Structure formats: C-alpha cells, structure tokens
Amino acid sequence: MTEKQIEIKFQEYGSIDELNAEDRELAGAAIEAMSGAYAPYSHFFVGAAVRMSNGQIVRGSNQENAAFPSGLCAERTAMFSAGARYPDKDMTAIALAGGVMGRLTDRPATPCGACRQVMAQYQSKSGKPMPVIMVGKSKIWKFAKVDDILPLIFDSI
Numbered sequence: 228m229t230e231k232q233i234e235i236k237f238q239e240y241g242s243i244d245e246l247n248a249e250d251r252e253l254a255g256a257a258i259e260a261m262s263g264a265y266a267p268y269s270h271f272f273v274g275a276a277v278r279m280s281n282g283q284i285v286r287g288s289n290q291e292n293a294a295f296p297s298g299l300c301a302e303r304t305a306m307f308s309a310g311a312r313y314p315d316k317d318m319t320a321i322a323l324a325g326g327v328m329g330r331l332t333d334r335p336a337t338p339c340g341a342c343r344q345v346m347a348q349y350q351s352k353s354g355k356p357m358p359v360i361m362v363g364k365s366k367i368w369k370f371a372k373v374d375d376i377l378p379l380i381f382d383s384i
C-alpha cells in the first residue's frame with residue numbers, strides 16, 4: 228500500500244479590486260447576475276458569469292421550481308446558455324457569487340458537485356485550463372483549473 232496525497236493550491240484575494248481587469252469584470256458580472264435569481268424556496272441567490280473565447284460574458288442565475296430537482300443552479304444555467312449561444316466558442320473562465328436574499332456572503336459560495344462536473348466537461352471541450360473564481364464579500368478564491376475543485380475528474384467515456 229502506498230499512501231497518496233492530492234495537494235490543491237488556490238489564490239485568495241481580499242477584494243475584487245485585487246483581481247486583474249478581466250477577472251474583476253467577470254466577478255462583477257457574477258455579482259450582478261445574482262439579481263436574476265428565482266429562489267422562492269431557498270432564498271439563496273446565486274449568480275454566475277462565463278467568459279467565452281470571443282470575449283463575450285454570458286450570465287446565469289439559479290432558477291428554482293416547486294418540483295425541486297427541476298430547478299437549476301446558476302453555474303449550469305450560465306454554462307448551458309453559453310454553450311447553446313456560442314457552440315463554436317470555448318468557455319475560458321467562470322465566476323460565481325451567492326448570498327441570502329441577494330446579500331453577498333462573506334465567504335465565497337462554492338459550486339455543487341454537479342456544476343463542477345459540467346465545468347469539467349466544458350474545460351475538456353476547450354482543451355485549456357478553465358479558472359474558477361468564487362466571489363465573497365471579504366474573500367475571493369481563484370482556482371486555476373476545474374481539476375483543482377474536482378480532483379480525479381470523470382472523463383473516461
């Protein structure tokens with residue numbers, strides 16, 4: 228038996244002003260997208276913004292439903308919308324932000340497992356690392372690639 232270890236590095240910023248211009252724009256778009264949330268059940272508003280290889284930013288927000296599993300997270304709403312709108316372009320980065328009743332959480336909201344898997348797919352489609360930026364009020368976390376938040380990605384079919 229050999230014990231193995233997976234090490235994950237990421238960057239923490241104290242405010243979106245510390246981000247580079249592109250990331251700051253994407254983080255701002257994710258915060259703005261929170262206002263599009265339809266969250267009558269959880270009251271947790273999530274916004275996501277995807278940057279495309281043509282520079283366009285596509286936004287999404289969580290959309291809930293009385294039949295709970297029929298609802299969709301902000302990240303997948305944004306990614307599926309981006310994929311449908313720009314099928315020939317790649318997704319180069321994604322940012323997300325969340326908060327109760329639209330008030331940004333202090334600690335960044337983190338994507339659910341299903342959204343991570345979908346990120347992994349579009350990263351693989353693009354053939355390049357896709358940074359993931361999680362935006363909180365007093366902390367911003369930037370992961371250089373989806374693998375860093377979904378180690379041992381399933382991509383084997």
Ligand code: THU
Binds near residue numbers: 266
């Ligand atoms: N939610 C997202 O939009 N993204 C995530 O990554 C986690 C959760 C949404 C789903 C639901 O509308 C609400 O947040 C509470 O779980």
